Amino acid sequence: MNSREIKIPIDDIEDPLNKASLAIDNLYLIRNSFYPENPDDKISKLQQESHYCLNLLDSIPPEFRKSTIQRATYEHLKGKVLDVFPDYRKEAEDHLSKAVKLNPSLTDAWLSLGNCFWKKGDLLSAKNCYNRALSKGLDKNVLCQLSMLERKMAQDSENKSELVDESIRHAKEAITLDVADGNSWYNLGNACFTSFFASGAWDHSKLFQSLKAYQNAEKDEKMKGNPDLFFNCATVNKYLENYDKALSGFEAACKIDPALDANGEVQKLVALLDRLETLLKGHTKAKRLASLVSSLVSVEPNIPYKKATVDLLFEGLNKSTAVTSKVLFYVKHENVTPLYYVACDSNQMCFVLSVYGLQDNVIKERDQITLLEPWYKSVGFSWKGKAYSFKSIRVDFKEQIVVNGKTLSAKQATSTSFYAQHKST
Missing domain, CATH: 1.25.40.10 (Tetratricopeptide repeat domain)
Incomplete structure (x- = not known):
């Protein structure tokens, strides 16, 4: 500008x-x-x-x-x-x-x-x-700065959650003073985003709260030139698997501030999507899949959930439902969160699995996993002339994952580094 x-x-x-x-x-x-x-x-x-x-x-x-x-x-x-x-x-x-x-x-x-x-x-x-x-x-600008400072102080504190909760409280207090102020909404979005990581990077309700705050911030004309708003909003959309919005958001951030490494985020996300498409389409031949999933047909998980396959899932959260599947590939990528896998169910339906709040190497290729109350999403969009289309299941560690017949323990939860993923506090 x-x-x-x-x-x-x-x-x-x-x-x-x-x-x-x-x-x-x-x-x-x-x-x-x-x-x-x-x-x-x-x-x-x-x-x-x-x-x-x-x-x-x-x-x-x-x-x-x-x-x-x-x-x-x-x-x-x-x-x-x-x-x-x-x-x-x-x-x-x-x-x-x-x-x-x-x-x-x-x-x-x-x-x-x-x-x-x-x-x-x-x-x-x-x-x-x-x-x-x-x-x-009370002053909205001071409250926003105090909210930011509390998030900074939380990084090296034993009481991370308490300080981040205080940050959210002060961010909300600033909004009550001027509900139309985009910077206050942006600050609240950052506070909720930080809370997502501070509490273990699994609670997606915090991401939805963050996204709503960012969207309210964008309504303020003064925030149109804030590249960090677009960058952080894009990152939230990435975690929510709104990949098209994530890509366009990173691109918008880069146009405002060329020195910001938003273009690098675009390249990393496109590389991940290309890798997922390759694994889904190029390495899942019928005979091989039939052999891999044959053991799944007779599985009856000893849990009070309705057994289902991917084609029976509804968009969003599928309560009281369990999907048993075989892990085909672990997908390496540059970010800490989430863990990505390609898996298939007993009907040989292949899908992308994203797991939050879990340590690396807990789930391995060829493991049999049962996903409890999975969040299902049908991904379909085009970017720069290339179409992406695949089925996706997201599971949070807190919602439980059964691996080879064993429920995971709290010790296997992630130790995701605080502030690992977003640019601005």
Whole structure:
């Protein structure tokens, strides 16, 4: 996006502090909306605009810096300019600290100081600043930053789930202050997405919550230029097996920010889909399948579920239903979650199996597995002239999988690394 197209006009502003404040708003618009192909160009642009803002501040006549409130505003604005860059700057901390000492009621100064401490790596001081800001009154921007910080703190905490739950609570609180604010919805989407991983990467209800929040964020015109929104929404769609939406979302993210590795995600997903198609169509000959699944015909699982084959499944969750099948292939791919397999049922119907929340190597090729309450999806779409069509079953570890007659134990649940899959907090 061309930064010159998003500037707020400031020439008609008479009050020099207000004029500087609007110039700094323009500076942050560039930070948040300017995505050149070369990231160094963004730093150069920020340096250029920050110099302009600092000169504007330094040119303010002394009579506009007399009162305590005026001096606090000046210190706040100067610190905010210096803190626009991604790295920590002590000079920014010094000016922002002066601002809150001179006027402890400056909510945005507390917010800026908290952001500065975060860059410094002092997360506890950052959280204290956000809480001090909220003590002056609820503010959606502060609540969103606090929500983000809690997710960051959860990464190295023994109480991951508790902190992520707090993050979700604060994200929802921000939305109640402005239900139309896309950034607040985006933040909630990220919080729910993080919760999916923090709780073991199996609970798809958290993905549906995340997707709904992202969709609400997209309704805000200001979010149209946020590449991370499209990237994270695409990732959620990938896990929900909405592959066409995932691919188009990654492509949209790449168009906004060429430096983002969204194109790499497209290539990885297409490679996975091509691999699945190859295994389904090229290595499942009738005689071989008949031999492999012959042992499945006589199986009567000792469980209170109705036995079914893939062709009898409904789209979505199939409650009180069990599908017994043979694992044909384990499908290697670049992401941690989920595990992919190609399997076939007793009718020699081949399908893609995606398993969440389970350690690698628990299910092996030639294993006989019974899938309890499977989530069925018929995948069919075209991408760049190539058609993809296959049947898919998703099973979460919590819903149980019986492997070679044995129910899996909790010890075999995944230890998926926190934040393993999504780009932005």
